[in-house]
Amino acid sequence: MNVFITGASSGIGRELAKQLIAAGHTVWGIARREKELKGLSSEIGSDAFLYSVCDTSDTSAVSRVLQEVKKKNFLPDAVVLNAAAFVIDCEPHYDNSVFEQVFKINVFGALSWVEAFIADFAARKAGQFIAVSSTSAFRPDWQRASYPASKAALSMAFRGLKLRYAGDNIFFKIMYFGPIATPMSIHVKRNEEGKMVAKGFYVGKTEGAARALIRLIESKRNVAYYPLFSTALFRILLFFPDSFFAVISKLLKKDR
Ligand SMILES: NC(=O)c1ccc[n+]([C@@H]2O[C@H](COP(=O)([O-])OP(=O)(O)OC[C@H]3O[C@@H](n4cnc5c(N)ncnc54)[C@H](OP(=O)(O)O)[C@@H]3O)[C@@H](O)[C@H]2O)c1
Numbered sequence: 001m002n003v004f005i006t007g008a009s010s011g012i013g014r015e016l017a018k019q020l021i022a023a024g025h026t027v028w029g030i031a032r033r034e035k036e037l038k039g040l041s042s043e044i045g046s047d048a049f050l051y052s053v054c055d056t057s058d059t060s061a062v063s064r065v066l067q068e069v070k071k072k073n074f075l076p077d078a079v080v081l082n083a084a085a086f087v088i089d090c091e092p093h094y095d096n097s098v099f100e101q102v103f104k105i106n107v108f109g110a111l112s113w114v115e116a117f118i119a120d121f122a123a124r125k126a127g128q129f130i131a132v133s134s135t136s137a138f139r140p141d142w143q144r145a146s147y148p149a150s151k152a153a154l155s156m157a158f159r160g161l162k163l164r165y166a167g168d169n170i171f172f173k174i175m176y177f178g179p180i181a182t183p184m185s186i187h188v189k190r191n192e193e194g195k196m197v198a199k200g201f202y203v204g205k206t207e208g209a210a211r212a213l214i215r216l217i218e219s220k221r222n223v224a225y226y227p228l229f230s231t232a233l234f235r236i237l238l239f240f241p242d243s244f245f246a247v248i249s250k251l252l253k254k255d256r
Contacts, residue, residue, distance in 0.1 A: 001025045003217070004069070004076040006056050006113065007083030009036035011182030012132070015210040016080065021048045023214070028074055030054040030065060031083065050074065056083050056109030057101070066116045075120055078217050081110035081154070082132040086184050088143045099146040106150035111157060121170045128171035130216060131158045135178050135225075135234045142246050162222060173222050175213055178230035179203045186253050200252060202230040 003020050007013040008029025014036075017027045021044055028050045031037055037051040050072070052065045069076075085105045089098035114129055121127030137151035155174050162172040179187040181199045189198040204227035212226035225231035237245065 001077045001217075002074055003027050004074075004079045004113070004117075005029045006081055006110065007031055007132075008051065009033045009040065011184060012177075012180060012206055012209045012213070013080070013082040014040055015206045016082070016213055017049060018044060019207075019210045019214060021046055024048075026050070026074070028052070028069060028076070030056065056112065057104035059112060062109075062112045062116060075124070076117060076127070078128045078130060079113055079117055080130045080132065080213065080217075081113060083109065084132070084147075084150075084184075086144065086147050089146050090143050094145060099149075102144075102146035102150050103153070106147070107153045107157070110154055114161065118165075118170070122165075122168055125169045127169075128173060128217065129158070129161070130173045130175060130213065131155060132213070133158075133174050133176050135176055135231055137176065138234070138238060139245055140242055141249075171222065173216055173224075175216055176223070176225045176231060177204070177209060177212075178225070178227055178234055180206060180209045180227075182206055182209075202227070202233070202252075204230070 003025055005013050005017055005027060008017045009031030013029065017029050017040065020027050026048045029037065030052050032053065032055050034053045037053065041049055041051060052068055054061045054065045056062065083105065085102050087098055087102060089095050089102065110131065117127065131154050133155045134151045136148040137155045140148050158172045158174050165172065179185055179200070179202060181188050181196060181203050185203065187200050187203045188196045191197050209226055212224060216224040
């Protein structure tokens with residue numbers, strides 16, 4: 001299988017690339033940090049990993065990568081839209097430019113790959129897109145207005161695209177992650193060098209998150225949740241008001 005992954009330089013995307021290649025698949029990964037991609041390439045040490053430096057919010061960079069991908073005849077079987085920004089936009093006050101940038105990466109940057117590959121998928125009558133979403137799509141964050149809104153927008157767009165392409169053998173799947181121990185997480189404790197030293201019991205491992213994504217790619221399901229415990233609890237608690245949930249979230253935050 002050929003798999004295209006955005007945000008392959010770190011966290012879940014990086015681990016997903018490693019697991020897919022170990023299972024015999026070919027991966028094309030993109031991210032902005034060349035050093036990290038180069039490091040991953042040497043760690044993997046196989047021609048099955050190809051990569052491009054690309055900011056997914058930059059439409060000309062997306063077009064350039066699409067040309068590179070086509071030149072190498074790499075038509076993906078699955079496209080994992082994993083790259084995302086998770087930044088504070090409400091401190092000291094709401095900043096609209098940050099909100100806009102987060103949407104450019106998390107929503108438009110993700111959907112630009114759908115536009116890039118959809119015609120080839122339709123011609124081949126096969127293919128799948130996986131949106132890496134979050135349980136944040138269901139709840140607001142008191143410091144970040146943009147991140148939950150962007151995940152809700154991406155997930156809803158995928159639900160629409162799923163309906164549109166239902167008869168074309170093209171699948172739009174959504175992975176809802178709860179807290180995962182990656183560089184993005186606020187639910188892990190780090191030492192002065194930034195190394196993770198502790199994580200809450202409800203926080204999933206990066207390896208497990210990548211395995212959950214592979215299971216979703218290989219299954220006929222359209223939606224999956226990981227880790228089971230925290231995402232199930234999260235969904236059960238949805239009937240509580242946002243203000244109550246915000247208090248619980250503040251208590252669980254480890255990067256205070
Ligand atoms: N960790 C969690 O608790 C958690 C929970 C729910 C959902 N998720 C979702 O899981 C996905 C992966 O996150 P992660 O936890 O693995 O975080 P991470 O380690 O910070 O990885 C984020 C990846 O996105 C890439 N990226 C960010 N902006 C980009 C841009 N403009 N263009 C191209 N690539 C870009 C980063 O690469 P460069 O910096 O090199 O560009 C990096 O490879 C995200 O969609 C996130 O929202 C994570």
